[in-house]
Amino acid sequence: MSHDDTMQITVRVWRQPGPAAGGALVSYDVPGVSPEMSFLEMLDVLNERLTERGELPIAFDHDCREGICGMCGLMINGVAHGPEKATTTCQLHMRSFRNGDVITVEPWRATAFPVLADLVVDRRALDRIIASGGFISAPTGGAPDGNAIPVPKPAADQAMDAAACIGCGACVAACPNGSASLFTAAKISHLGLLPQGQAERFRRALSMVQQMDLEHFGSCTLYGECQEACPKEISIDTITRMNGDFLRAAAQPPVREAATGSI
Amino acid sequence: MELNAKVPAGPLADKWERHQFDLKLVNPANKRKFTVIVVGSGLAGASAAASMSELGYNVKCFCFQDSPRRAHSIAAQGGINAAKNYQNDGDSVWRLFYDTIKGGDFRAREANVYRLAEISVRIIDQCVAQGVPFAREYGGFLANRSFGGAQVSRTFYARGQTGQQLLLGAYQALEKEVQRGGVVMNSRSEMLDIVTVDGRARGIVVRDLVTGQVESHAADAVVLATGGYGNVFYLSTNARGCNVTASWRAHRRGALFANPCFTQIHPTCIPVSGDYQSKLTLMSESLRNDGRVWVPVKAGDRRPPGDIPEAERDYYLERKYPSFGNLAPRDIASRAAKEVCDEGRGVGPGGRGVYLDFAASIQRLGEAKIAERYGNLFDMYRRITDENPYQVPMRIYPAVHYTMGGLWVDYNLMSTLPGLHVIGEANFSDHGANRLGASALMQGLADGYFVIPLTIGDYLATAKLPPVGTDHPEFRRVEAEVSGRIARLLGAKGRRSADSFHRELGKLMWEKCGMARSAAGLTEALARIPALREEFWSDVHVPGSGTALNQSLEHAGRVADFMELGELMCRDALEREESCGGHFRVEHQTEDGEARRDDTRFCYAAAWEWAGEGAPQGLTREPLQFDNVTLSARSYK
Ligand SMILES: Cc1cc2nc3c(=O)[nH]c(=O)nc-3n(C[C@H](O)[C@H](O)[C@H](O)COP(=O)(O)OP(=O)(O)OC[C@H]3O[C@@H](n4cnc5c(N)ncnc54)[C@H](O)[C@@H]3O)c2cc1C
Ligand code: FES
Numbered sequence: 001m002s003h004d005d006t007m008q009i010t011v012r013v014w015r016q017p018g019p020a021a022g023g024a025l026v027s028y029d030v031p032g033v034s035p036e037m038s039f040l041e042m043l044d045v046l047n048e049r050l051t052e053r054g055e056l057p058i059a060f061d062h063d064c065r066e067g068i069c070g071m072c073g074l075m076i077n078g079v080a081h082g083p084e085k086a087t088t089t090c091q092l093h094m095r096s097f098r099n100g101d102v103i104t105v106e107p108w109r110a111t112a113f114p115v116l117a118d119l120v121v122d123r124r125a126l127d128r129i130i131a132s133g134g135f136i137s138a139p140t141g142g143a144p145d146g147n148a149i150p151v152p153k154p155a156a157d158q159a160m161d162a163a164a165c166i167g168c169g170a171c172v173a174a175c176p177n178g179s180a181s182l183f184t185a186a187k188i189s190h191l192g193l194l195p196q197g198q199a200e201r202f203r204r205a206l207s208m209v210q211q212m213d214l215e216h217f218g219s220c221t222l223y224g225e226c227q228e229a230c231p232k233e234i235s236i237d238t239i240t241r242m243n244g245d246f247l248r249a250a251a252q253p254p255v256r257e258a259a260t261g262s263i
Numbered sequence: 264m265e266l267n268a269k270v271p272a273g274p275l276a277d278k279w280e281r282h283q284f285d286l287k288l289v290n291p292a293n294k295r296k297f298t299v300i301v302v303g304s305g306l307a308g309a310s311a312a313a314s315m316s317e318l319g320y321n322v323k324c325f326c327f328q329d330s331p332r333r334a335h336s337i338a339a340q341g342g343i344n345a346a347k348n349y350q351n352d353g354d355s356v357w358r359l360f361y362d363t364i365k366g367g368d369f370r371a372r373e374a375n376v377y378r379l380a381e382i383s384v385r386i387i388d389q390c391v392a393q394g395v396p397f398a399r400e401y402g403g404f405l406a407n408r409s410f411g412g413a414q415v416s417r418t419f420y421a422r423g424q425t426g427q428q429l430l431l432g433a434y435q436a437l438e439k440e441v442q443r444g445g446v447v448m449n450s451r452s453e454m455l456d457i458v459t460v461d462g463r464a465r466g467i468v469v470r471d472l473v474t475g476q477v478e479s480h481a482a483d484a485v486v487l488a489t490g491g492y493g494n495v496f497y498l499s500t501n502a503r504g505c506n507v508t509a510s511w512r513a514h515r516r517g518a519l520f521a522n523p524c525f526t527q528i529h530p531t532c533i534p535v536s537g538d539y540q541s542k543l544t545l546m547s548e549s550l551r552n553d554g555r556v557w558v559p560v561k562a563g564d565r566r567p568p569g570d571i572p573e574a575e576r577d578y579y580l581e582r583k584y585p586s587f588g589n590l591a592p593r594d595i596a597s598r599a600a601k602e603v604c605d606e607g608r609g610v611g612p613g614g615r616g617v618y619l620d621f622a623a624s625i626q627r628l629g630e631a632k633i634a635e636r637y638g639n640l641f642d643m644y645r646r647i648t649d650e651n652p653y654q655v656p657m658r659i660y661p662a663v664h665y666t667m668g669g670l671w672v673d674y675n676l677m678s679t680l681p682g683l684h685v686i687g688e689a690n691f692s693d694h695g696a697n698r699l700g701a702s703a704l705m706q707g708l709a710d711g712y713f714v715i716p717l718t719i720g721d722y723l724a725t726a727k728l729p730p731v732g733t734d735h736p737e738f739r740r741v742e743a744e745v746s747g748r749i750a751r752l753l754g755a756k757g758r759r760s761a762d763s764f765h766r767e768l769g770k771l772m773w774e775k776c777g778m779a780r781s782a783a784g785l786t787e788a789l790a791r792i793p794a795l796r797e798e799f800w801s802d803v804h805v806p807g808s809g810t811a812l813n814q815s816l817e818h819a820g821r822v823a824d825f826m827e828l829g830e831l832m833c834r835d836a837l838e839r840e841e842s843c844g845g846h847f848r849v850e851h852q853t854e855d856g857e858a859r860r861d862d863t864r865f866c867y868a869a870a871w872e873w874a875g876e877g878a879p880q881g882l883t884r885e886p887l888q889f890d891n892v893t894l895s896a897r898s899y900k
Contacts, residue, residue, distance in 0.1 A: 065541060069333040070330075070333060087646065091646050126330070127448070140310075144388065146388045150399075153403065164427075190394065191394050194394050
């Protein structure tokens with residue numbers, strides 16, 4: 001690539017030394033940016049230069065760098081994962097920007113996601129929502145043959161659409177209320193659409209929604225920003241499904257857990 | 264050291280069955296008295312932690328990402344093998360076993376591979392029960408695809424996100440156990456050393472990656488499920504965080520490291536675009552089902568692909584390997600790509616690329632069908648290269664992908680350090696010198712769901728372990744060593760970043776210990792790596808402090824271990840004077856450039872023993888005995 005193709009970018013990055021410390025936006029010029037670079041590679045280059053200059057590099061989360069682990073996630077000019085639709089931060093390339101652009105880079109902002117340092121946030125609340133019921137209780141060993149229960153292709157496909165969630169938290173960051181409804185609904189839909197998931201369907205919806213509230217996520221008022229921000233294009237219809245399952249569960253009298261005595 | 268693989272006696276097909284009966288059991292009421300540490304939450308670690316907790320053990324699980332769901336397994340695209348024979352195309356446990364042994368170029372242990380094939384069928388059942396949304400046919404039954412190195416259709420998949428869906432299944436099982444109280448999950452925790460007491464693994468020392476605190480955890484047994492070490496090459500298809508530290512620290516405490524030079528280069532990755540490149544992206548091998556690989560016949564032909572007529576294209580895999588064609592195993596397809604590029608027939612910038620062309624399939628099946636099969640991969644390709652693979656052929660080139668080598672384990676998946684078990688990609692056990700596609704997911708889950716939960720019981724039931732807590736002086740000693748190493752990295756205050764050293768090491772490894780290896784190249788690398796390592800320790804610059812989140816420090820520690828591993832890989836590659844699987848020694852090839860294996864001299868697993876700082880590791884050989892298959896020259900022609 002010829003030298004002329006490179007761009008001069010300025011980034012304004014949120015710098016915060018630690019969880020309890022205050023933070024501020026700091027500007028850095030990044031010359032020599034190739035349009036073929038990914039956004040994170042641009043930050044790598046900047047970090048190498050900061051290190052050489054004896055400054056502290058910018059902390060940001062990332063791992064797979066191919067849009068599947070859900071570890072990366074930045075607010076880029078106020079948009080979760082930046083300007084391209086259905087694209088995670090790590091998959092965003094600098095060809096989406098122009099020479100001379102000033103780009104503001106911030107961490108996810110939500111009450112339930114405290115900032116740990118710079119652009120790194122704590123998203124463990126999402127794990128706790130899964131732990132509260134986002135599973136099918138199928139202990140290892142007792143499963144019947146995989147073809148014992150046929151699953152109609154449309155159900156399998158729809159379940160897969162919802163299961164594609166990577167748990168990045170962009171939906172929460174994009175939501176004006178900081179709600180985790182899309183994340184929670186995606187799991188409730190994935191499992192609730194499958195025959196294997198029926199036994200725990202309503203109980204699952206109930207406990208996951210309750211956990212979401214406990215974790216200080218906001219409530220859903222169907223703004224739809226989550227669906228726009230979702231890099232996997234999870235549909236907001238999953239939320240309708242979640243609400244239906246939740247209401248049915250909440251209307252049922254609580255099921256008393258049978259005591260498990262010795263046998 | 265004497266190596267005892269503890270392979271049970273009896274006919275191959277009965278070994279595991281019998282062994283399960285012979286294993287000592289821990290009585291249900293006693294299980295809760297035992298604590299097991301599982302380092303890693305990928306397919307192997309998450310499935311092991313969940314299953315052991317279900318049995319009643321106390322499990323402590325660790326990962327360095329912010330959530331266990333982000334382990335590198337999440338990135339696996341293509342699928343998972345199982346000998347279900349749902350397609351009625353002649354598959355069987357025996358055939359999967361045979362394909363895997365042959366695919367590994369006869370450098371794996373028969374008994375382990377047979378067990379893997381046997382267990383494969385139960386994995387699918389387990390995953391379906393958990394709600395993994397595998398692809399289905401209209402009748403509602405499970406769909407299959409074929410994958411490199413096999414002539415039957417036995418690969419189960421969930422679009423192009425099979426690893427993600429399998430890992431989410433295991434992760435959900437893990438979180439279920441976290442909720443029940445059986446597992447304590449420690450994320451953003453990096454294991455930096457292992458603690459042995461009276462010669463047994465009794466715990467680990469970790470660094471809390473948020474606070475920087477160095478802490479100890481004690482247990483009755485330790486399981487490493489920490490993945491592969493492909494990132495020693497800097498550029499690979501692995502996630503950026505993948506590293507060898509956990510295995511390497513265990514190696515330094517007495518666990519033998521086996522076949523370190525057995526690494527897999529994957530033929531279908533997006534070529535390098537610039538020197539800022541931070542990783543390489545895999546285009547799933549499943550694409551080779553419908554894509555045809557070619558280069559121009561003439562060297563230096565720079566015409567756009569559409570302008571090159573059929574007669575001037577060389578579909579070299581179809582030409583050289585008529586019976587497997589584009590589905591030739593990975594090592595063979597990778598070397599063939601290198602060969603045509605070395606001849607000046609490569610395409611794209613720098614000439615390091617070959618075409619993977621879907622035009623014929625799109626014509627035959629329609630764009631919609633191709634989109635249904637590979638849509639997400641095509642999108643990914645387009646996003647990275649800005650080219651539309653529905654219209655122009657993809658450009659691909661081989662890249663480092665998987666490491667068959669790893670810590671040596673016996674049939675029970677225990678290393679040579681008693682109490683330390685190793686599962687998943689981190690061990691060396693099942694893939695010999697080359698792994699077949701869709702077999703790593705199978706192995707990780709076989710180890711985690713079905714093998715380790717049983718074999719760990721045998722260890723715990725027979726080891727007679729005295730209680731040991733983190734107040735034991737050994738923990739203090741190892742903590743001090745870990746802190747000392749961190750201080751040394753921070754204190755070097757040199758001029759170069761750890762990343763720049765990592766790139767330099769990676770480049771050297773790729774050139775000298777990559778797709779083609781020679782005695783001269785390896786000898787040169789063996790002279791250069793120790794010098795680079797020395798320079799690293801004196802000239803590395805690690806900014807920041809040890810008492811806060813510090814990603815430069817995390818990376819520097821991993822690079823330091825890669826520096827030692829890289830040297831061992833080169834020694835192993837130099838010592839193995841044959842070509843087999845992914846290990847290609849240029850001195851050992853046939854007239855038409857195929858690998859020449861040497862079964863009389865090298866039919867063994869090479870296990871290396873740490874001999875102290877600066878001293879060369881000692882080599883112990885585990886002879887491989889083949890009682891059930893005939894060693895043959897691997898031919899895919
Ligand atoms: C792009 C890509 C596609 C692939 N596609 C396929 C496929 O289609 N089919 C197939 O069979 N295989 C595939 N593979 C291979 C397969 O994905 C891996 O071999 C497998 O997932 C490894 O699983 P694992 O559980 O052993 O390790 P990993 O999933 O790598 O997990 C390692 C775990 O260890 C933790 N860890 C590591 N070091 C430490 C430490 N020091 N302290 C604490 N925690 C630590 C990590 O946090 C992580 O949780 C693919 C690989 C790649 C790179
Ligand atoms: S780094 Fe994995 S999704 Fe972006």
